[in-house]
Amino acid sequence: MKDKESEKLPWRTALSRWEGQNLLFDDHFFEAYGDRVWDVKTSELGAAHALHIELVSRVATHPLGYNEGSEERALESVFSLFAVARELTRSAPEAPTFETIVWHVLNTFVRPFTAKWHVRAKTGELRALDSSDIFRAELVDLQRRLIALDDVLAKITESECYSVPVTGRPADAAVMREMTKPVSWKPMGEPSxxxxxxxxxxxxxxxxxxxxxxxxxxxxxxxxxxxxxxxxxxxxxxxxxxxxxxxxxxxxxxxxxxxxxxxxxxxxxxxxxxxxxxxxxxxxxxxxxxxxxxxxxxxxxxxxxxxxxxxxxxxxxxxxxxxxxxAGPWERFAVAMAQAQGIFINVLMCVLLISILAYIQILLNYALTPDRRASVALAFIIAFFAWALVLPVSRTFGHQWLNLFNKINAWVCALLLVPPIWAGLQAANAVATLLREWLVPDETRLTGFAFVFFLIFGAVFSIAAALFIGFSRIRPLLMTGLTVVFVFLCEGFAFQVFSGLDEITALKVMISLLAVGLVLFVLFNANSTSxxxxxxxxxxxxxxxxxxxxxxxxxxxxxxxxxxxxxxxxxxxxxxxxxxxxxxxxxxxxxxxxxxxxxxxxxxxxxxxxxxxxxxxxxxxxxxxxxxxxxxxxxxxxxxxxxxxxxxxxxxxxxxxxxxxxxxxxxxxxxxxxxxxxxxxxxxxxxxxxxxxxxxxxxxxxxxxxxxxxxxxxxxxxxxxxxxxxxxxxxxxxxxxxxxxxxxxxxxxxxxxxxxxxxxxxxxxxxxxxxxxxxxxxxxxxxxxxxxxxxxxxxxxxxxxxxxxxxxxxxxxxxxxxxxxxxxxxxxxxxxxxxxxxxxxxxxxxxxxxxxxxxxxxxxxxxxxxxxxxxxxx
Incomplete structure (x- = not known):
């Protein structure tokens, strides 16, 4: 029902609800149009209602959740209001109130928004969320003004139409109920x-x-x-x-x-x-x-x-x-020396372990003469198959005995590794012998062996370091293989050294190495070389x-x-x-x-x-x-x-x-x-x-x-x-x-x-x-x-x-x-x-x-x- 009183009011009074810098109409607007008499013509009602329908059905007046929608589509929706308003104005030439208010809002608030963001959208800036965050903030402000425009359109039509509520997302209340629930603090933490x-x-x-x-x-x-x-x-x-x-x-x-x-x-x-x-x-x-x-x-x-x-x-x-x-030169030198000390001790430990293995091999070679090796191998095979026959019978001895037999079985099966390890050591000895004969004269055997040992060590390590960088897919296999080869070669050289010594001298060398190892074991602090x-x-x-x-x-x-x-x-x-x-x-x-x-x-x-x-x-x-x-x-x-x-x-x-x-x-x-x-x-x-x-x-x-x-x-x-x-x-x-x-x-x-x-x-x-x-x-x-x-x-x-x-x-x-x-x-x-x-x-x-x-x-x-x-x- 029309408000007859408002028809006789000036625009300054009729539109006072939407007056203010943060709404639609400011002093400049009222200086130009404030003295007009509010008089809505019948021909304006259709145009106002049509634009109302456009506004309430668009993202231009509805909240856009942070993870919802597309900024580009929202910008397009807002921009299309110009085409809609242009067509409605053209179809209703006798609509001065509608035309003045709508184009004032579009030109004052909507046009700067679309002009600014069209340029940025073309450069792809809206793809960055911290830019789209600013876009959404400005869109929220624009939406508030367009909702106010929709209220003015309702005043023009003077009918009770659907109005857009100025509210947040429907999910906001549920999110707040969830976020305000308590979370119990656990000092020192829950046990894992x-x-x-x-x-x-x-x-x-x-x-x-x-x-x-x-x-x-x-x-x-x-x-x-x-x-x-x-x-x-x-x-x-x-x-x-x-x-x-x-x-x-x-x-x-x-x-x-x-x-x-x-x-x-x-x-x-x-x-x-x-x-x-x-x-x-x-x-x-x-x-x-x-x-x-x-x-x-x-x-x-x-x-x-x-x-x-x-x-x-x-x-x-x-x-x-x-x-x-x-660091300066002296500091770098001091660090290098500390690093060298650590490397020396670590290599010494490796040499000790490898020497023990080589010396055991020497002793076994003395004990297992060629004519005995076949008998020992046969006895080994017979014993293993005998154990394989005993193991199934152990299942009838009870749970306690079964557990004991299972533990022993792991060690017995580990003996299967002895033949291939022995063969590998023998092959390493053969390779070491060939390298010695090729690189080292007999009269400088001990010195030459030491030289070759460190030469091989440096070469293998250089290759290993290179493989750390490249061949990423097969690096574990390559590095494992190189490490095994390096250890076996070192053992082969140690075996050659001990083989070149008489029994008493070899024993003295082994005792000396064990003495050094014992001293290191007692006095060395593993943290000191870190x-x-x-x-x-x-x-x-x-x-x-x-x-x-x-x-x-x-x-x-x-x-x-x-x-x-x-x-x-x-x-x-x-x-x-x-x-x-x-x-x-x-x-x-x-x-x-x-x-x-x-x-x-x-x-x-x-x-x-x-x-x-x-x-x-x-x-x-x-x-x-x-x-x-x-x-x-x-x-x-x-x-x-x-x-x-x-x-x-x-x-x-x-x-x-x-x-x-x-x-x-x-x-x-x-x-x-x-x-x-x-x-x-x-x-x-x-x-x-x-x-x-x-x-x-x-x-x-x-x-x-x-x-x-x-x-x-x-x-x-x-x-x-x-x-x-x-x-x-x-x-x-x-x-x-x-x-x-x-x-x-x-x-x-x-x-x-x-x-x-x-x-x-x-x-x-x-x-x-x-x-x-x-x-x-x-x-x-x-x-x-x-x-x-x-x-x-x-x-x-x-x-x-x-x-x-x-x-x-x-x-x-x-x-x-x-x-x-x-x-x-x-x-x-x-x-x-x-x-x-x-x-x-x-x-x-x-x-x-x-x-x-x-x-x-x-x-x-x-x-x-x-x-x-x-x-x-x-």
């Missing part, structure tokens, strides 16, 4: 399937309860300092492995989080390998005993993230230390700084001061390729972590960090950081191979350490010796014994999220800076596997927008993931946490500096991890990319929040959840 399989004593249960209480106390003390509510849920940041590349990228992201004052709201900082460089920097700086004269906190208004007419001196010092492995010490020193000088930005002595983790720093978790790998635990099958390692409260792994249990430090005086923050980044070691968790362990040990390419366990008593050994070194050589380390082998956390889990999942963190930010040029997401998918097998935790991650396009670009830098924690003791239903997964990636719309650097360095942003010598330009490219990626997480288009200097952690995650998540079927 490995811990459950291993019997737990009452003493261990009591010890774990004390450790849980201590960890919770650290977290609560920190929350009190920053004025954070004492929630019953926890949050954490994970910094992945990847050397200086990962550290630099993570530093940029942390700067972005700091600008929003978010770092104070996270409880845990979990790191692996390269991520541990930045984590340890913050732990040393903020976890040292407090100094009231220095304002060092995680607040954006304090150092180290406070900007002082630019980047703070502390962060600048990190930048300058990016090429931390660089390159860990050099690596630790260089990391310490680059990243462990005091308030004056100068290198300082590392703190003991047991002396960590809780209030100002996030609770650190430094992740390593416990190498156990020789473990008999079925849970270690295929893994060869378990996750080992250092915290200010404890250290340990599920496989061996967790003990107070002070106990580890008392057994290992060298253990401090710098040691933990270097072990977490011990990427090159003979035993490398999932990547452990027998031939690799052999060559890496022989060439002393070892960044790992053996740590003494606090739980093992009654041993006289204060440090690891040749026995431990041979375990590295043969890749046979296990969880048993007084010492455990620790190396890079990336050897088992390179994202650093596992320990946060064990603690059931509700909100997690995972910064993935690993080398992944093909975007295969090894770190995340490996985490998914470990989390489900060990804890029944499911991580739901849709990674399509991170994969590479034909141009080698991703659509987005990050994704929002659900974490489904299974119902545990005392829980009736599963609990759901959330993870922001940030990936080292390019979308194509980064700043000009980053785009230029990509042009100059095609490998960017995935330079190999072996490159630990970053230039200033390289460092800034990765740091700037990290800050760029971090900033993109706060676009109002996806958070629904204003991007301010004080963002609440919960609200931020809620906003991202409403944009990314669909309603859970559960």
């Amino acid at each position: 399937s490995v811990a459950v399989a291993r019997p737990r004593t009452q003493d261990e249960a009591t010890r774990l309860e004390k450790l849980k209480t201590a960890e919770a106390a650290f977290i609560k003390e920190r929350r009190t300092f920053y004025g954070i509510g004492d929630n019953d849920w926890a949050s954490g940041i994970a910094l992945s492995g990847g050397g200086i590349r990962s550290a630099t990228f993570a530093m940029g992201v942390l700067v972005s989080l700091s600008k929003r004052n978010l770092l104070t709201q996270f409880d845990y900082l979990s790191s692996v390998s390269g991520g541990g460089y930045i984590s340890s920097f913050l732990t040393q700086l903020l976890g040292s005993p407090p100094d009231e004269k220095s304002a060092l906190t995680l607040r954006s208004s304090d150092l180290p993230f406070k900007r002082e007419e630019g980047e703070s001196l502390l962060l600048q010092r990190i930048r300058h230390g990016a090429s931390f492995l660089s 390159l860990h010490h050099y690596y630790r020193t260089k990391l310490l000088q680059a990243f462990l700084l005091d308030k004056h930005a100068q290198p300082t002595l590392p703190i003991k983790l047991s002396a960590f001061s809780a209030p100002r720093a996030m609770f650190p978790i430094i992740n390593c790998a416990l190498n156990v390729p020789g473990s008999k635990m079925p849970e270690m099958r295929g893994r060869h390692a378990d996750l080992f972590s250092f915290t200010p409260v404890s250290a340990g792994a599920n496989l061996i249990g967790h003990f107070p960090i002070a106990d580890w430090e008392s057994k290992n005086p060298q253990l401090d923050l710098a040691t933990a950081m270097a072990l977490s980044g011990a990427a090159v070691s003979p035993q490398m968790g999932l990547r452990t191979s027998r031939y690799g362990s052999f060559w890496l040990t022989v060439m002393n390419i070892r960044l790992n350490l053996w740590l003494r366990r606090p739980s093992i008593g009654g041993t006289l050994r204060r440090y690891p010796n040749l026995w431990n070194l041979q375990k590295e050589l043969l890749a046979s380390a296990s969880e048993n014994g007084a010492f455990v082998n620790i190396s890079d956390g990336g050897h088992i889990e390179n994202l650093g999220v596992y320990e946060l999942l064990r603690r059931r963190c509700r909100f997690i930010v995972a910064i993935d800076g690993e080398n992944d040029s093909q975007m295969t997401f090894h770190a995340l998918t490996n985490l998914q596997r470990l989390a489900y097998i060990d804890h029944g935790i499911v991580i739901e991650a849709n990674l399509e927008d991170l994969r590479l396009s034909e141009k080698g670009l991703s659509r987005s830098h990050f994704r929002f993931c659900r974490i489904r924690y299974p119902a545990g003791s005392g829980d009736q239903h599963e609990q759901i946490g959330y993870m922001i997964y940030l990936k080292l990636s390019l979308t194509g719309n980064e700043g000009e500096f980053i785009r230029r650097y990509k042009f100059d360095e095609p490998a960017f942003p995935h330079h190999p991890t072996a490159n630990q010598f970053f230039t200033e330009v390289q460092f800034e490219a990765y740091r700037a990319l990290g800050e760029h990626v971090g900033d993109k997480m706060f676009l109002p288009a996806i958070t629904g929040l204003a991007d301010t200097s004080d963002v609440l952690l919960e609200n931020w995650f809620y906003g991202l959840g409403k944009s990314f998540l669909d309603q859970s079927p559960g």
